[in-house]
Amino acid sequence: MEKRQVLFVNLRRIEREGLESLLAARRLGYEVVLLGRSLPPFAAPLVTAFYQVDTYDRATALAAARDVAGRYDIAGVPSFTEVDVQLVAAIAAELGLPGMTTDAALKARNKYHMKQGLQDMRDVLPTYHRVRNLTELRTAVRDIGLPAVIKPTGASGSKGIFELRDEDDLEAAVEQLEKIARPQFDAVFQQFGAEFIVEEYLEGEELSVEGLIAGGEPHVVMVTDKLTSAPYHLELQHVMPSALPSDVLAEVQATTVQIVSALGFDNCAFHLEAKWGPRGMKFIEVAARPAGDYIVSHLVPLSCGIDYFANVVRIAVGAPLELEPDRDLHAGLRFVLADRSGRFEGLGGIEDVCADPGYPYFFLEHPVGTEVTLPPASFGLQRVAAVCARHVNRAGLDALLSDVDCLVSARVTVAETALA
Ligand SMILES: Nc1ncnc2c1ncn2[C@@H]1O[C@H](COP(=O)(O)OP(=O)(O)OP(=O)(O)O)[C@@H](O)[C@H]1O
Ligand SMILES: [Mg+2]
Incomplete structure (x- = not known):
């Protein structure tokens, strides 16, 4: 029988995740047609056809998708990437495939519209305001108080998260954000640009919820x-399953279901971020695509055996989900950080990690030789490697992850001109 195709719109930036997404489609018997800005060499053997298009230009990309649908038997358009959530929704609607509404896709992409969409759940929201300049920020902070957090409404990857602890921080944060929130700094800023949300600072344990929603369920x-990390909130470590007490987890799960339903999310993966603190669960944001940082591509399969990426493809083609866990293990991942700016020369101690069966995966975040700079000059370079660990219990896993800090170190050499 002729194979059907699924249409991917770009690939996840992390190649290991992009590879896993392509392999998931293939496991389910689909070929992949890729619409995107580029075809990375690792993906070429797994892609049946590649259509190069500027996916930030929605009309052109939509026209290209129509053209693809005329040539291939497209069974679904899975959503794997953050910036393409709205385009994928538009393509699915155009081709009559499972997807989400335009309104829900906007709420997924913009942290301000997202919070506006949850007005009936004020208990879980921090106080917040949308601001575009220092004057608006000053007014907002009079209402919210300090400490607070200011961040771009449409970014991801912890780009431009600034804590505001005293009045003097306001001007400095706006100055930095105005530099950062431009397409020249990062293409993610093409859509919403220099628009920010300021929120009360939430205390508590950070958590994320990885889920799937299909046919409204x-x-x-x-x-x-x-x-x-402090103070720029780079993600340092992820551990699953959460060690929060079972009654807390039940509340977190129930509130998550209410949030994604209230936002109208459907036919997508979701990754919700929140804090559990003195006032219960407080919502930070929710994305309508799979979590990054290897959380669902690698950690979920290690921990419970659920093939999360295959389920993302199942949602896209309208197939029943397979959500039965086949194991009950603890999995986690710890990032190795550069402690200074300079040339990344590799890692010390990595042989020990590779020799220890407690660490099933090790990932380099950048090629050796990359010039790394630290936040706020750049937000995507400080994490140079990631080490994944697995154990039958949480204490064992925690020990493996804390050993990473002792075992592995980033070698960074500082240019002589910088020292002079
Ligand atoms: N109101 C808040 N109070 C306390 N911490 C916050 C708040 N908002 C954001 N943070 C911290 O900053 C991190 C990043 O914020 P957020 O998730 O909104 O941005 P992001 O760019 O989408 O990040 P990422 O893509 O890494 O998840 C959060 O995980 C949290 O640690
Ligand atoms: Mg986030």
């Missing part, structure tokens, strides 16, 4: 404990 697959 949400499923929580996993709750993950998260650690972030």
